[in-house]
Amino acid sequence: MQRIRLRYTKRGRLRFTSHRDFQRAFERALRRAEVPMAYSAGFTPHPKVSYANAAPTGTGSEAEYLEIQLAEHRDPDKLRELLNESLPDGLDVIDSVQAHTSGLADRLQASVWEIRLDGVEAETAQRAVEAFLAADEVLVERRTKNGMRSFDARAAVARLETSGREGDRPDGKACAILRLVVRHVTPAVRPDDVLSGLRATADLAPPVPAAVTRLAQGLLDEETGAVTDPLAPDRDAATAAPPTAAGLSAAKAPSGTSPSVGEGTA
Amino acid sequence: MSAESVFPQLEALLPHVQKPIQYVGGELNSTVKPWESCDVRWSLMYPDAYEVGLPNQGVMILYEVLNEQEGVLAERTYSVWPDLEALMREHGVPQFTVDAHRPVRAFDVLGVSFSTELGYTNLLTALDLAGIPLEAKDRTEEHPLILAGGHAAFNPEPIADFLDCAVVGDGEQAVLEITEIIRAWKNEGRPRGRDELLFRLAKTGSVYVPKFYDVEYLADGRISRVVPNRSGVPWRVSKHTVMDLDEWPYPKQPLVPLAETVHERMSVEIFRGCTRGCRFCQAGMITRPVRERSITGIGDMVDKGLKATGFEEVGLLSLSSADHTEIGDIAKGLADRYEEDKIGLSLPSTRVDAFNIDLANELTRNGRRSGLTFAPEGGSERIRKVINKMVSEEDLIRTVSTAYGNGWRQVKLYFMCGLPTETDEDVLQIGDMAVKVIAEGRKVSGQNDIRCTVSIGGFVPKPHTPFQWAPQLSAEETDARLEKLRDKIRGDKKYGRSIGFRYHDGKPGIVEGLLSRGDRRVGAVIRAVYDDGGRFDGWREHFSYDRWMRAAEKTLPDFGVDVAWYTTREREYEEVLPWDHLDSGLDKDWLWEDWQDALDETEVEDCRWTPCFDCGVCPQMDTEIQIGPTGKKLLPLTVVK
Numbered sequence: 001m002q003r004i005r006l007r008y009t010k011r012g013r014l015r016f017t018s019h020r021d022f023q024r025a026f027e028r029a030l031r032r033a034e035v036p037m038a039y040s041a042g043f044t045p046h047p048k049v050s051y052a053n054a055a056p057t058g059t060g061s062e063a064e065y066l067e068i069q070l071a072e073h074r075d076p077d078k079l080r081e082l083l084n085e086s087l088p089d090g091l092d093v094i095d096s097v098q099a100h101t102s103g104l105a106d107r108l109q110a111s112v113w114e115i116r117l118d119g120v121e122a123e124t125a126q127r128a129v130e131a132f133l134a135a136d137e138v139l140v141e142r143r144t145k146n147g148m149r150s151f152d153a154r155a156a157v158a159r160l161e162t163s164g165r166e167g168d169r170p171d172g173k174a175c176a177i178l179r180l181v182v183r184h185v186t187p188a189v190r191p192d193d194v195l196s197g198l199r200a201t202a203d204l205a206p207p208v209p210a211a212v213t214r215l216a217q218g219l220l221d222e223e224t225g226a227v228t229d230p231l232a233p234d235r236d237a238a239t240a241a242p243p244t245a246a247g248l249s250a251a252k253a254p255s256g257t258s259p260s261v262g263e264g265t266a
Numbered sequence: 267m268s269a270e271s272v273f274p275q276l277e278a279l280l281p282h283v284q285k286p287i288q289y290v291g292g293e294l295n296s297t298v299k300p301w302e303s304c305d306v307r308w309s310l311m312y313p314d315a316y317e318v319g320l321p322n323q324g325v326m327i328l329y330e331v332l333n334e335q336e337g338v339l340a341e342r343t344y345s346v347w348p349d350l351e352a353l354m355r356e357h358g359v360p361q362f363t364v365d366a367h368r369p370v371r372a373f374d375v376l377g378v379s380f381s382t383e384l385g386y387t388n389l390l391t392a393l394d395l396a397g398i399p400l401e402a403k404d405r406t407e408e409h410p411l412i413l414a415g416g417h418a419a420f421n422p423e424p425i426a427d428f429l430d431c432a433v434v435g436d437g438e439q440a441v442l443e444i445t446e447i448i449r450a451w452k453n454e455g456r457p458r459g460r461d462e463l464l465f466r467l468a469k470t471g472s473v474y475v476p477k478f479y480d481v482e483y484l485a486d487g488r489i490s491r492v493v494p495n496r497s498g499v500p501w502r503v504s505k506h507t508v509m510d511l512d513e514w515p516y517p518k519q520p521l522v523p524l525a526e527t528v529h530e531r532m533s534v535e536i537f538r539g540c541t542r543g544c545r546f547c548q549a550g551m552i553t554r555p556v557r558e559r560s561i562t563g564i565g566d567m568v569d570k571g572l573k574a575t576g577f578e579e580v581g582l583l584s585l586s587s588a589d590h591t592e593i594g595d596i597a598k599g600l601a602d603r604y605e606e607d608k609i610g611l612s613l614p615s616t617r618v619d620a621f622n623i624d625l626a627n628e629l630t631r632n633g634r635r636s637g638l639t640f641a642p643e644g645g646s647e648r649i650r651k652v653i654n655k656m657v658s659e660e661d662l663i664r665t666v667s668t669a670y671g672n673g674w675r676q677v678k679l680y681f682m683c684g685l686p687t688e689t690d691e692d693v694l695q696i697g698d699m700a701v702k703v704i705a706e707g708r709k710v711s712g713q714n715d716i717r718c719t720v721s722i723g724g725f726v727p728k729p730h731t732p733f734q735w736a737p738q739l740s741a742e743e744t745d746a747r748l749e750k751l752r753d754k755i756r757g758d759k760k761y762g763r764s765i766g767f768r769y770h771d772g773k774p775g776i777v778e779g780l781l782s783r784g785d786r787r788v789g790a791v792i793r794a795v796y797d798d799g800g801r802f803d804g805w806r807e808h809f810s811y812d813r814w815m816r817a818a819e820k821t822l823p824d825f826g827v828d829v830a831w832y833t834t835r836e837r838e839y840e841e842v843l844p845w846d847h848l849d850s851g852l853d854k855d856w857l858w859e860d861w862q863d864a865l866d867e868t869e870v871e872d873c874r875w876t877p878c879f880d881c882g883v884c885p886q887m888d889t890e891i892q893i894g895p896t897g898k899k900l901l902p903l904t905v906v907k
Contacts, residue, residue: 013277014524016286021524028294028522028576031607045608058281086576088292088524209281 001038002070004079005104005231007095010061014090015213019054022091026066029086035079036072052105053217056190060213062094063111065230067104100237107230108184110158110220113191115178119207125176126162128202133160138197149187153197156182156189159225181225267408269301269372272362279353287525288316289350291364294522295574297329298366299339305452306445308332308340309363309373309410311392313385314804316364319344320521321529323583324379324416327516328437338445341365341373345388346395348801348808354395361396370396374448376410377441380418383781384774384804386425390796393428400793402430402477407460413444420505420552421729421845424784424792426476430460431467434474434848435505435552436538438514444473465498474503474848481786481844487827489785489842502849505552507887511538512563519574531579531612532571536564536596540585541873541891542617544643545654545864546682548728549585551857552850554883556874557892561592561599565900568600572609579610587613588620589874591894597628599900608632618642619661623668637676637719638669645681645696651867652687654860659699663706670707676717677703683747684725684739684775686864693747696720697754701761719766720755722748724775728782730850732860735837738779740830744772773811777803779833780818785844788832790821853882 010017017025027047030037039045048069055061080096087093117125132138138154159181182189191212198204218230280286301307310329312319319325325342332340341363346354354360360369370376370392378389389412393400398409405412414422414432422432433440444467451463467473478499482490494501508514520532537558540550559567568580580600582593590596593613600611611629618640626638642657644650650657666677681696700718707716724744727733739747748769755765780788794817795803802808818829837843839858846854856879863870873879874893884890 013273013290013292016280016290017524018285018287021287021526024526024530025522025524028578031576031578032573039608058286088294090292208278 002073003067003099004070004074004076005065005067005097005099005234006080006083006093007231008064008066008087009090009092009094010055010059010064011090011092012060014088015060016058017091018057019051022054023049023051025087025091029083030068032086033079033082035068035082036070036074038069038071050105053108053184055214056192058212059113059191060211062213062215063217064214065104065108065217067099095231097231097234098238099234101233104230107219107233108217110181110183110218110227111214112216112227113178113180113182114163114213114215115180115191115195116211116213117176117178117204117206118211119174120176120204121174122162122176124204125178128198128204129160129162129178131202132157132194132198135201138201140193140196140200142193142196144187151187151189151193153189153193156185157194158183158220158222160194181220181227183220267369267372269368271367272359272369273367275357275359276354276362276367279350279357279359282353283350284347285317285525288344288523289346289364290524291367293320293364293524295519296342296365296521297333297339298341299333301339301366301368304337304339306338306375306449307373308338308375308377308441308445309343309368309370310340311343311370311376311378311389312345313378313380313388313392314345315347315802316344316523316525317527320523320525320527321533322379322381323517323533323535324381324437326521327514328377328379328441329521330517330519331438331514332441332445335442335445337449341368343370343376343392345385345392345802351391351395351801361392371398371408371410373410374452375413375444377413377415379437380414380416382804383418383424383778384809385418386781386792387796387800387803389425389428390792391801400796401427403427405430405460407456411448411460411463415440417549417552418782420548420848420850421782421784422474422476422848423481423786423844424781424788426786427789427793429476430464432474432476433472433506434503434850435472436508437506438508438516440472440506443470465496468496468499471500472504472506475499476786479847483825487825487831489844491842492844492847502847504849505851505887507555507851507889508538509557509889509892511535511557511559511892515559515563515567518567518570520571520577522575522577529581530577531581532568532575532577533581533583534564534567534571535559535583536587536590536593537584537893539891540589542586542589542656543654543860543870543872543879545652545732545860546643546685546725546728547585548731551731551852553585554851554881555887555889555891558590558894560894560896560898561596561900562896562898564596565599565603569603569903572604572607578608579612580604581612581614583614586615586617586620588616588625592896592898593620594625594628595899597625601628601631603900603903605632616640618657618665621665623672626669626674627672637678637717638666638674639678639680640665641680642699643680643682644685644692645694645699646692648867649685649688649692651869652864653682653685654864654869656869656871659702662699663702666703667706667710670716671710675707675711675713675715676719677707678719678721679703681720681722682725683722683769684744684772686727686733686736688739688747690747690750693751694754696722697751697758697765700755700765701758704761704764714764717764717766719768722751722767722769724770724772726775726779726782729843729845730852730857732857732864734783734843734857735839735841735861737836738776738833739772740834741772741776744775748772774806774809776829776833777809777811777814780814780829783844784832787822787825787827790824791817794821849886851883851886853880853886856881 037047076096
């Protein structure tokens with residue numbers, strides 16, 4: 001039984017796809033692409049797909065991961081092409097490797113997020129970031145299934161910085177860009193919670209909703225704040241024997257648009 | 267009016283609303299054509315939430331038929347939920363299409379498909395959000411034509427003030443004819459304005475333009491006559507009928523949404539029309555004659571549709587799917603073809619007397635064996651004669667016996683309450699029937715975990731049916747009758763706990779009744795309900811009976827009528843009915859005779875296997891029933907590797 005791990009995106013307007021929506025769309029794409037899926041046993045067999053740590057509805061992502069099990073062997077790159085023909089533009093498979101290791105989910109220790117704040121001056125954002133980082137604890141509230149819940153948004157944040165790419169809007173209006181590295185903890189701290197934290201500590205109140213995109217997920221190097229490609233161990237195992245130590249190569253940036261992660265820490 | 271996308275403005279609102287994915291479009295198999303490449307532009311609306319509207323076959327078919335035409339584009343729009351509506355009003359974002367997010371106001375036509383009357387307030391919301399005057403008389407050349415279709419359009423009178431025109435019957439050919447008329451008028455430089463375009467449509471005899479008809483009333487509130495107010499406009503408007511379904515294999519590329527919707531399957535309409543003659547059933551009356559799609563045509567559509575969608579279930583749709591002359595071969599052929607792909611089959615409407623276990627086994631071979639559902643509709647043999655639902659208790663018991671014997675554990679039965687001539691006793695017999703079903707199930711299966719769910723809806727008399735003259739049962743009487751049945755079932759020590767009982771209170775049915783058989787004066791009620799915040803009346807959490815009654819009490823007394831006059835009043839033979847000038851092909855005298863037969867408990871057979879009963883449709887339309895068998899079989903698909 002072949003296992004293949006995929007990295008996919010949620011881009012543009014399709015960032016409003018919920019995880020359930022994505023699951024249905026993906027499983028239909030598997031059918032259209034005639035992927036020879038392995039099915040679960042039982043009365044209502046389901047194709048074997050494991051999803052890991054989906055980004056919240058409304059946030060974009062360049063780094064979502066899942067694993068599928070096939071009944072027949074397929075070339076991972078061909079599979080990626082087939083799936084991309086079947087998936088709507090915006091839900092794009094951008095990496096595909098055969099699984100040679102266990103524990104993909106365990107390697108998703110942290111996420112790198114980009115947060116665009118239209119209408120916010122870079123200096124304002126910078127001051128807010130400094131105030132946030134200076135705090136030992138930043139209590140925020142979020143509505144959960146069990147009502148409002150209060151928790152600390154600070155401890156999970158490994159890095160938070162303004163990226164210095166502000167003012168890239170053609171109309172010259174202010175636009176601050178934050179880069180956030182956050183550990184996956186329970187309860188999960190999401191970019192929204194960090195924004196609530198920035199509001200709580202420094203009154204940062206963006207005039208329009210922030211545009212949030214996940215750039216990477218993987219193992220976190222606490223020293224440098226780098227988040228490394230979680231598929232690297234599988235790739236290494238496929239090309240080299242014996243397998244190298246869990247990959248320390250830099251997180252793979254999507255299609256050259258985002259700078260590498262963890263450099264120039266504030 | 268600019269046709270520029272409003273998506274940038276909309277996008278800023280989406281993080282604040284529930285299920286934003288329903289507003290972004292981009293569905294698989296959706297089409298966005300360049301605005302300037304087309305000279306006739308349709309927006310098509312299903313006036314309910316996206317999750318209900320997207321799977322609607324009517325809209326999907328017309329969307330594809332129109333977009334296949336050179337120089338024509340069609341985009342879709344749905345009702346937005348109140349959370350987004352409030353934000354759109356606050357930020358000045360107009361009603362938009364989900365395809366290219368263009369303002370609805372920029373199109374030539376807004377075509378609205380009404381499956382039910384409960385979408386009327388949603389039409390008004392959409393018009394207002396679009397910046398289109400609610401009343402047709404206030405519209406100018408700047409505004410799209412507002413065109414209604416769908417089953418509720420067979421009596422468009424309650425929304426006549428809000429519509430420019432309506433089409434009754436099948437839409438496939440009608441939209442193309444209308445497109446050509448609009449195109450010619452635009453190419454000529456829009457001579458004599460909007461009136462001329464409407465006149466050209468009305469002259470065809472198959473597009474209803476309410477403003478060209480005057481309604482005159484008698485002193486007692488009844489209609490005296492409906493008369494064209496312009497020469498060249500026909501006295502009656504006839505319905506459209508597509509005769510050869512194999513020539514119209516739509517949808518070829520069904521839309522596949524990202525958002526979750528009410529039907530997640532590849533639907534193929536296996537025939538249109540029904541001549542079983544159930545007297546309460548508007549769909550069966552207005553879609554005559556029966557026109558079957560051939561077994562090979564169905565096989566072809568399923569094959570292409572599954573490839574285009576990736577759906578894992580095929581729905582074989584019609585008003586009574588087991589009545590297709592080759593249903594056995596269709597089900598077996600499809601189950602064979604898709605055995606390895608685990609594609610499930612479903613027949614949403616199956617009659618007890620047309621059901622057999624071989625068919626059921628084929629349907630469940632590749633998928634889930636869920637419950638079986640049948641609709642005896644009436645609890646007593648007597649009332650089933652009244653409604654001409656010729657299903658005997660023996661048929662039902664035999665069928666459920668086979669089902670329980672073959673491993674099914676759950677049977678769901680649908681009934682109606684409030685049928686003409688009905689007494690408490692007719693309804694109480696529903697309980698007896700459920701008990702017999704459970705007893706039989708326990709006997710043949712030897713087990714006690716047998717379930718039977720009884721689901722009851724209130725009967726609403728509909729236009730163009732033999733019951734169009736019938737008094738509707740009041741909400742209070744409906745509720746009282748259903749309570750007696752509930753007490754009877756609950757009180758049954760031996761079987762009661764195996765019987766599930768689901769029913770709705772009688773109030774929504776009264777509003778539906780008011781809208782179904784209403785005339786133009788009911789438009790004032792709809793308008794008042796909308797002004798009072800009425801939206802999404804098909805949704806229990808949004809529907810307010812009190813709001814409707816308040817609006818009716820405010821508006822109807824001016825006309826000397828009230829809600830009871832429209833609902834619980836029995837009509838006489840001579841009365842001019844508000845929809846008489848819309849011709850469904852049915853002969854009004856035949857409908858009256860059938861109504862008299864109902865009162866006499868006389869049944870009428872199905873003309874597919876007995877001689878014609880002169881309902882009037884075939885000669886009127888110059889058509890006849892189109893049924894098989896063709897004798898063909900579905901062959902396995904060749905697998906090309």
